[in-house]
Amino acid sequence: xxxxxxxxxxxxxxxxxxxxxxxxxxxxxxxxxxxxxxxxxxxxxxxxxxxxxxxxxxxxxxxxxxxxxxxxxxxxxxxxxxxxxxxxxxxxxxxxxxxxxxxxxxxxxxxxxxxxxxxxxxxxxxxxxxxxxxxxxxxxxxxxxxxxxxxxxxxxxxxxxxxxxxxxxxxxx
Amino acid sequence: xxxxxxxxxxxxxxxxxxxxxxxxxxxxxxxxxxxxxxxxxxxxxxxxxxxxxxxxxxxxxxxxxxxxxxxxxxxxxxxxxxxxxxxxxxxxxxxxxxxxxxxxxxxxxxxxxxxxxxxxxxxxxxxxxxxxxxxxxxxxxxxxxxxxxxxxxxxxxxxxxxxxxxxxxxxxx
DNA sequence: CGCCGTCTGTAATGCTATAACGTATGCTAC
DNA sequence: GTAGCATACGTTATAGCATTACAGACGGCG
Numbered sequence: 001x002x003x004x005x006x007x008x009x010x011x012x013x014x015x016x017x018x019x020x021x022x023x024x025x026x027x028x029x030x031x032x033x034x035x036x037x038x039x040x041x042x043x044x045x046x047x048x049x050x051x052x053x054x055x056x057x058x059x060x061x062x063x064x065x066x067x068x069x070x071x072x073x074x075x076x077x078x079x080x081x082x083x084x085x086x087x088x089x090x091x092x093x094x095x096x097x098x099x100x101x102x103x104x105x106x107x108x109x110x111x112x113x114x115x116x117x118x119x120x121x122x123x124x125x126x127x128x129x130x131x132x133x134x135x136x137x138x139x140x141x142x143x144x145x146x147x148x149x150x151x152x153x154x155x156x157x158x159x160x161x162x163x164x165x166x167x168x169x170x171x172x173x
Numbered sequence: 174x175x176x177x178x179x180x181x182x183x184x185x186x187x188x189x190x191x192x193x194x195x196x197x198x199x200x201x202x203x204x205x206x207x208x209x210x211x212x213x214x215x216x217x218x219x220x221x222x223x224x225x226x227x228x229x230x231x232x233x234x235x236x237x238x239x240x241x242x243x244x245x246x247x248x249x250x251x252x253x254x255x256x257x258x259x260x261x262x263x264x265x266x267x268x269x270x271x272x273x274x275x276x277x278x279x280x281x282x283x284x285x286x287x288x289x290x291x292x293x294x295x296x297x298x299x300x301x302x303x304x305x306x307x308x309x310x311x312x313x314x315x316x317x318x319x320x321x322x323x324x325x326x327x328x329x330x331x332x333x334x335x336x337x338x339x340x341x342x343x344x345x346x
Numbered sequence: 347c348g349c350c351g352t353c354t355g356t357a358a359t360g361c362t363a364t365a366a367c368g369t370a371t372g373c374t375a376c
Numbered sequence: 377g378t379a380g381c382a383t384a385c386g387t388t389a390t391a392g393c394a395t396t397a398c399a400g401a402c403g404g405c406g
Contacts, residue, residue, distance in 0.1 A: 083256040124307040134297040139327030148319045154312030
């Protein structure tokens, strides 16, 4: 049976399902469950963490189960991979796009706070444009870019440092 | 005994050694050898590939040998890590900086051709500035950014596709 | 029905990175 | 000189991330 998620997540899942359907792709129960786990997590989550959680509803799950499903979700633009963390995070923009929307790839940038570990997703057009421009000057046409910045978030710059653990971040909401 | 490298690489190694000395860091024989291997390779190289090559001059080398040394070289700005490839590449700018130069971190961007696999390093100020600006608007101060774009290089856009193997790229020059 | 493509299960393996502990060497202070 | 300390490196084991390869299940379609 399908897993249960927060109201917000269930809503995003329904939108994602509509988007997939419109594209002729199937958001199967497995895919829906995994996407739900990712969307419900408060921060980027590793593949094996997801596997552990997935096993609570699917006993037989194994690494390929997760990686295959992640590949699908990445292709559909419903999640992102954060390279520096080897972790995956939901893409609200991808899940709420108009079902008719053409491209499923949109440029994102991630800001990772080295103090509290929190990750923020930006979708800044200037960044993508300037990067594309610079690449073009080098004779290069970009299809897809990874932009991940490490630094301090506004909270951690102004308050005494306190690093949250991954577990704290993961289950919050 | 120290390993032997191309003329160009030996020259870069000498410069790197001067830079380290100026900073009070020691470019030991191990570190020099590994940096030489990285600089001599024609493309980003994985840690275990480097380990294999390193063993030709150091029988006892093991993963920590390599990773510790890579950490040192990264700290000194003599190499970069390409996240998308889990691989390491020499930084000519880092190896040729003025020994008096202050910061050893300079922003770099990588362009990875998905057809031929070649990687180009850019150091575009606009990209760093626009990214820093966008982050600031989100209340974030960047210390360090990963920018890696995938796409097609000028050659691969104009000629029939022909993907080189990692091995071909690695030993070229 | 028989074929084919997609999705998932299962076992094994490979690649990337780190932990933990030991040894050697060189520097500084006394 | 030697005690104390820091740095560099050796060695063994293990943790963490990802893929290969093959098999079964299921649905659509000629």
